[in-house]
Amino acid sequence: MQTHLRAALSSTIILRYSSFDTFIGQYVLPFIYNVLLLPLYTNKEHLWRHKAVVCKDTNGDIIHPISSILTIFQTGFDLGSIALFKEIGRAAYQNPIPQEWQLRGFGSTLYRNIQPRAEKHAEAVALEHDAWEVRNCPVCGAKTLLVYGETETEGEDPLAPEKIWHFTTTVECTCCSFSIDHGLKNLQEYGIAEDDYWWVKE
Secondary structure (H helix, E strand, O other): OOHHHHHHHOOOOOOOHHHHHHHHHHHHHHHHHHHHHHHHHHHOOOOOOOOOOEEEEOOOOOOHHHHHHHHHHHOOOOOHHHHHEEEEEEHHHHOOOHHHHHHOOOOHHHHOOOHHHHHHHHHHHHHHHHOOOEEEOOOOOOOEEEEEEEEEEEOOOOOOOOOOEEEEEEEEOOOOOEEOOOOOOOHHHHOOOOOOOOOOOO
């Protein structure tokens, strides 16, 4: 009996991607979140919490990706919503834009230069890689979100096509690394008050 139990505990368990999300979202994340709410950790949020994101929901409230993921699993599983809020949370941990308290006192000049440098770099990348547009990022707030797209044609003669379609495919922030493609819906359909990224023009 002990041998079988030991073998079971030491074996490798492979979950499908959606099943792994469910396991983390329904069991692991709520447990960790509740532990972090204990008095022992009340003054230690700076050790684990990501920087605040800029985007707001349709009610005007700031988005909290961890809380949003917990809510999604409580109300019903939606793969697109989970993927989006996971990406928002991941990018929030990568966000180099300084917080308000870092813009005061010693070293504030250095911090103040981070966003202008990031936006200048985004302009250069946009030119180099033919981005269609540069927008403000919903995570870090800098004007560093590059919008990319593609063009498709219809007709036998490629030099004189009967129809031409232009459509956006990807957005990527060169500052905090937030990145999604048109496999997800526009952010407003997930309750986030942001202009549409995905469109098709003929």
